[in-house]
């Protein structure tokens with residue numbers, strides 16, 4: 001969660017933004033990974049290979065956005081009872097490995113939206129192609145003034161997650177840059 005201030009005292013307000021993996025152009029998480037488990041795919045999506053990950057957590061420390069977590073093992077939402085969702089997704093999570101958002105890689109490559117975008121009841125998340133000027137994300141960024149998070153870190157050139165007034169998320173496709 002990214003916390004920020006808007007305005008000046010006495011009219012200052014605190015804002016909170018959920019932060020996902022930025023799929024950095026030069027990801028520090030990849031630089032420090034000793035096994036090559038973290039890598040950049042052909043289309044620019046930064047992924048973690050759970051079979052190769054040894055759980056050293058270097059990448060978690062290196063990520064400037066706090067976008068990674070260590071998966072320690074199963075914790076059911078209801079004690080002693082798994083929901084159908086938990087049962088279905090359990091095999092995708094390997095205890096002792098690092099995890100992060102990968103834009104729901106399989107879904108995106110099938111032309112579908114990430115699960116969070118599809119499921120959000122408030123339509124607070126928008127996923128699309130920044131290079132398509134007619135896409136919804138492009139139009140929203142123009143209209144609401146989207147911005148890059150922590151540009152001083154200089155890491156997110158290829159993909160950009162844009163946080164705007166209504167938590168609009170967007171991405172830039174590598175092949176179109």
Ligand code: SF4
Pocket residue numbers: 020021022023024027028029030046062063064065066067068100155
């Ligand atoms: S946001 Fe963090 S986890 Fe994602 S690519 Fe950049 S350094 Fe890696």
Ligand code: SF4
Pocket residue numbers: 032033034035036037038048052053054055056057058059060097098
């Ligand atoms: S925890 Fe896994 S992905 Fe992260 S640096 Fe170590 S081996 Fe690489």
